[in-house]
Amino acid sequence: MHVLMPSVLSVSVLAGSEKYLALEHCKSLVVLTDIQGNANLEWSEFKSLWDKIRRWTDIFLVFDKNKTNRLEYPEVAPALKAAGIQVDDLIMQLVGLRYTEPDMTVSYPGFLFLLMKLETMIHKFQGYDMVGIGNISISYRQWLHMTMYN
Numbered sequence: 001m002h003v004l005m006p007s008v009l010s011v012s013v014l015a016g017s018e019k020y021l022a023l024e025h026c027k028s029l030v031v032l033t034d035i036q037g038n039a040n041l042e043w044s045e046f047k048s049l050w051d052k053i054r055r056w057t058d059i060f061l062v063f064d065k066n067k068t069n070r071l072e073y074p075e076v077a078p079a080l081k082a083a084g085i086q087v088d089d090l091i092m093q094l095v096g097l098r099y100t101e102p103d104m105t106v107s108y109p110g111f112l113f114l115l116m117k118l119e120t121m122i123h124k125f126q127g128y129d130m131v132g133i134g135n136i137s138i139s140y141r142q143w144l145h146m147t148m149y150n
Helices: 004-010 023-033 043-063 073-082 089-098 108-128 140-149
Strands: 070-072 105-107
Touching: 043 073, 043 108, 070 073, 073 089, 073 105, 073 108, 105 108
Parallel strands: none
Antiparallel strands: 070 105
């Protein structure tokens, strides 16, 4: 993933974004997609991840109004909404603290990682919220697995 993404980015409309792609982003994209929990992707998992990356890239390009290959902070919430993720002000504050660069922009790789993290954590929460009331009860071990591996 860390070899593939920069080579694809360097010849795309997002050329230059590859310098923001850290090994940690790629590792996180893999483990957030890895169903078996072995840090390897089966072909179907890779295809699913690649399809998401392509869809999210299209969203990123639409919301990057000034074509800097970075989303301004006010562009992030509408971009997330276009990806099917509704966030409140508290989550946006966390996005600002965790996923923005010092100039309060979100790089293309950062946007991919943010979407993958949000989508995965929402899906995991919904899996534990069997009755759909918005509350879950998990063990300490489950919590650590959910937060440390992802």
